Amino acid sequence: SRSINLAVIPGDGIGQEVVAQGLKVLSAVLPQDVKLETKEYDFGARRYHATGETLTDADLELLRQHDAILLGAIGDPSVPSGVLERGFLLKLRFAFDHHVNLRPSRLLPGVRTPLAGQPEIDFVVVREGTEGPYTGNGGTIRTGTPHAVATEVSLNTAFGIERVVRDAYARAQARPRKKLALVHKNNVLVHAGHLWTDIFNKVGEEFPEVTTEYMHVDAATIYLVTQPERFDVIVTDNLFGDIITDLAAAISGGIGVAASGNINPAGEFPSMFEPVHGSAPDIAGQGKADPSATVLSVALLLRHLGYEAEAARIEEAVSVDLAERVGKPARSTDEIGDALAVRVAG
Amino acid sequence: SRSINLAVIPGDGIGQEVVAQGLKVLSAVLPQDVKLETKEYDFGARRYHATGETLTDADLELLRQHDAILLGAIGDPSVPSGVLERGFLLKLRFAFDHHVNLRPSRLLPGVRTPLAGQPEIDFVVVREGTEGPYTGNGGTIRTGTPHAVATEVSLNTAFGIERVVRDAYARAQARPRKKLALVHKNNVLVHAGHLWTDIFNKVGEEFPEVTTEYMHVDAATIYLVTQPERFDVIVTDNLFGDIITDLAAAISGGIGVAASGNINPAGEFPSMFEPVHGSAPDIAGQGKADPSATVLSVALLLRHLGYEAEAARIEEAVSVDLAERVGKPARSTDEIGDALAVRVAG
Numbered sequence: 001s002r003s004i005n006l007a008v009i010p011g012d013g014i015g016q017e018v019v020a021q022g023l024k025v026l027s028a029v030l031p032q033d034v035k036l037e038t039k040e041y042d043f044g045a046r047r048y049h050a051t052g053e054t055l056t057d058a059d060l061e062l063l064r065q066h067d068a069i070l071l072g073a074i075g076d077p078s079v080p081s082g083v084l085e086r087g088f089l090l091k092l093r094f095a096f097d098h099h100v101n102l103r104p105s106r107l108l109p110g111v112r113t114p115l116a117g118q119p120e121i122d123f124v125v126v127r128e129g130t131e132g133p134y135t136g137n138g139g140t141i142r143t144g145t146p147h148a149v150a151t152e153v154s155l156n157t158a159f160g161i162e163r164v165v166r167d168a169y170a171r172a173q174a175r176p177r178k179k180l181a182l183v184h185k186n187n188v189l190v191h192a193g194h195l196w197t198d199i200f201n202k203v204g205e206e207f208p209e210v211t212t213e214y215m216h217v218d219a220a221t222i223y224l225v226t227q228p229e230r231f232d233v234i235v236t237d238n239l240f241g242d243i244i245t246d247l248a249a250a251i252s253g254g255i256g257v258a259a260s261g262n263i264n265p266a267g268e269f270p271s272m273f274e275p276v277h278g279s280a281p282d283i284a285g286q287g288k289a290d291p292s293a294t295v296l297s298v299a300l301l302l303r304h305l306g307y308e309a310e311a312a313r314i315e316e317a318v319s320v321d322l323a324e325r326v327g328k329p330a331r332s333t334d335e336i337g338d339a340l341a342v343r344v345a346g
Numbered sequence: 347s348r349s350i351n352l353a354v355i356p357g358d359g360i361g362q363e364v365v366a367q368g369l370k371v372l373s374a375v376l377p378q379d380v381k382l383e384t385k386e387y388d389f390g391a392r393r394y395h396a397t398g399e400t401l402t403d404a405d406l407e408l409l410r411q412h413d414a415i416l417l418g419a420i421g422d423p424s425v426p427s428g429v430l431e432r433g434f435l436l437k438l439r440f441a442f443d444h445h446v447n448l449r450p451s452r453l454l455p456g457v458r459t460p461l462a463g464q465p466e467i468d469f470v471v472v473r474e475g476t477e478g479p480y481t482g483n484g485g486t487i488r489t490g491t492p493h494a495v496a497t498e499v500s501l502n503t504a505f506g507i508e509r510v511v512r513d514a515y516a517r518a519q520a521r522p523r524k525k526l527a528l529v530h531k532n533n534v535l536v537h538a539g540h541l542w543t544d545i546f547n548k549v550g551e552e553f554p555e556v557t558t559e560y561m562h563v564d565a566a567t568i569y570l571v572t573q574p575e576r577f578d579v580i581v582t583d584n585l586f587g588d589i590i591t592d593l594a595a596a597i598s599g600g601i602g603v604a605a606s607g608n609i610n611p612a613g614e615f616p617s618m619f620e621p622v623h624g625s626a627p628d629i630a631g632q633g634k635a636d637p638s639a640t641v642l643s644v645a646l647l648l649r650h651l652g653y654e655a656e657a658a659r660i661e662e663a664v665s666v667d668l669a670e671r672v673g674k675p676a677r678s679t680d681e682i683g684d685a686l687a688v689r690v691a692g
């Protein structure tokens with residue numbers, strides 16, 4: 001009989017509330033014969049304040065035992081900027097080699113977009129997750145003096161680029177439109193940019209059916225708001241991916257519905273799924289958070305573990321639920337979770 | 347008697363056509379007693395193909411004699427990516443220490459935006475122009491092999507940050523709303539991010555009337571499309587500035603109307619003014635290009651040289667011209683230039 005052994009990290013702020021809905025929907029969608037085991041971990045601001053720890057080697061050892069990880073949100077104003085991001089979120093991505101950071105953008109019917117004319121939006125960004133300017137490489141000298149100098153080093157390897165580029169080609173190949181865009185800034189960041197471009201072109205020879213284009217990151221932000229329908233699959237560097245996926249989320253319904261997967265495709269380590277939004281301390285504990293992004297992240301998790309039909313059922317349920325909201329009074333986090341659980345079970 | 351000794355660089359593609367209109371409007375707006383001298387330079391793709399040169403030391407010596415520089419656009423598909431950007435555009439910014447890259451965004455009446463509901467947009471981005479990942483620092487080893495590694499180094503100095511931050515505070519102080527946002531990614535790029543944040547906070551003590559906020563660059567892209575009215579002045583790093591100013595241009599009427607100044611505030615070197623758009627080879631020579639961005643760049647140039655009334659007259663003329671376009675047949679580059687010249691002279 002089948003089983004899913006899931007690590008659950010509710011985290012901070014609204015993380016608690018939205019993860020509860022994610023688990024509710026997950027339980028409801030799974031067939032009877034799949035045994036779901038969950039273990040909760042208390043990472044985030046409370047643990048940091050209590051122990052000074054963000055993510056220890058022992059923690060990683062425990063997390064490693066799981067099939068996948070579901071995360072709500074990590075971050076709180078009481079913790080200095082960078083501590084939990086670098087000490088937990090990025091540490092986990094690097095430790096578990098989550099090199100494919102998958103962020104789909106679909107503007108679902110009835111969902112509001114800040115763009116005029118309700119454009120067709122249905123693309124996915126494959127963001128590199130373990131290199132670029134995210135490696136922590138760099139430093140500061142003469143801190144606090146008028147002569148301070150700080151550096152940030154972007155590290156890019158053929159190994160790291162090729163695997164994520166190949167993953168993106170395979171995803172493009174599997175989609176009806178079969179289009180792939182490389183987003184970078186190869187006219188200025190020439191060293192990294194040429195390496196990305198060369199590998200992108202070379203791997204492309206293995207995928208003759210995929211139509212490709214290259215776009216500078218600045219131009220990509222223009223096209224995302226003027227012609228979002230032109231995108232199918234985008235592959236890009238860690239930092240550019242961070243920036244354009246927030247914009248992508250904004251135009252396709254907002255971070256309330258944006259899901260993401262931090263994936264280790266070969267399965268050497270458990271992959272981690274989380275909403276794109278943060279912990280939103282201003283609305284935490286009030287039942288105001290939209291759990292849709294977390295529920296859609298559960299769908300990505302299920303797809304990753306091979307439960308394609310269940311993933312599709314969740315996505316369909318969220319789509320119908322969003323469409324039915326139009327003109328209705330707002331529901332609580334819990335009510336939305338209940339409605340989705342009923343719908344996927346049905 | 348007063349005089350302006352202007353270096354004119356039409357450049358490639360539509361650069362030629364739009365610069366001609368910029369000069370037409372400049373001549374028309376200047377008072378009789380101001381002597382305008384212009385000298386044209388042939389930088390760009392043709393010069394590069396003919397001589398292999400992009401910008402020599404002798405060229406820089408000549409350009410230095412001028413009071414300011416007006417540029418159309420540089421870049422052509424026949425030249426490998428990066429050659430003209432690094433060899434001309436960036437070389438000029440660095441050689442003439444253009445550390446304040448000024449990019450105003452105003453959504454003028456009647457101008458189309460991809461955003462729903464015609465929001466109020468009136469902010470200016472002060473982008474650092476001489477540091478960050480734009481310094482060319484970095485390299486590649488094992489090029490062409492599966493073991494290639496490429497780096498890009500972002501260089502940030504207290505000296506470089508402080509001067510641009512102070513410039514941005516002064517601009518915010520001079521505007522009615524007196525708001526300044528620092529855009530960075532200090533939770534990930536902690537070395538550079540903390541240096542920027544510390545200096546931003548420290549310089550802020552000199553400007554108690556200015557209200558400040560900090561925003562991550564990814565979040566900034568969300569706010570630019572969901573709440574653009576919240577911005578007044580933004581100060582940011584070279585690369586983040588590159589990205590968000592293209593987005594800012596897109597939401598406030600497109601790159602057809604986006605002007606920019608590459609400014610050396612102390613006047614040790616001539617400042618350079620140019621439209622944000624590129625050379626658009628696909629429409630070059632057809633009279634289809636909108637010269638408004640170049641004409642608005644001429645306004646920034648005049649303001650920089652102390653001709654505030656003339657700058658304001660140009661901005662007003664462009665604003666009226668854009669509003670009057672609604673529902674009318676398209677005019678040629680030349681016709682728009684003529685109309686603007688008549689209007690500013692009037």
Ligand SMILES: CC(C)[C@H](C(=O)O)[C@@H](O)C(=O)O
Nearest residue numbers: 085086089090242533534564
């Ligand atoms: C919180 C931060 C470290 C993170 C990132 O920059 O990757 C976030 O913005 C994201 O996109 O997941």
Ligand SMILES: CC(C)[C@H](C(=O)O)[C@@H](O)C(=O)O
Nearest residue numbers: 187188218431432435436588
């Ligand atoms: C052409 C390129 C070098 C330039 C930049 O990246 O600064 C352009 O995008 C700009 O914004 O002026």
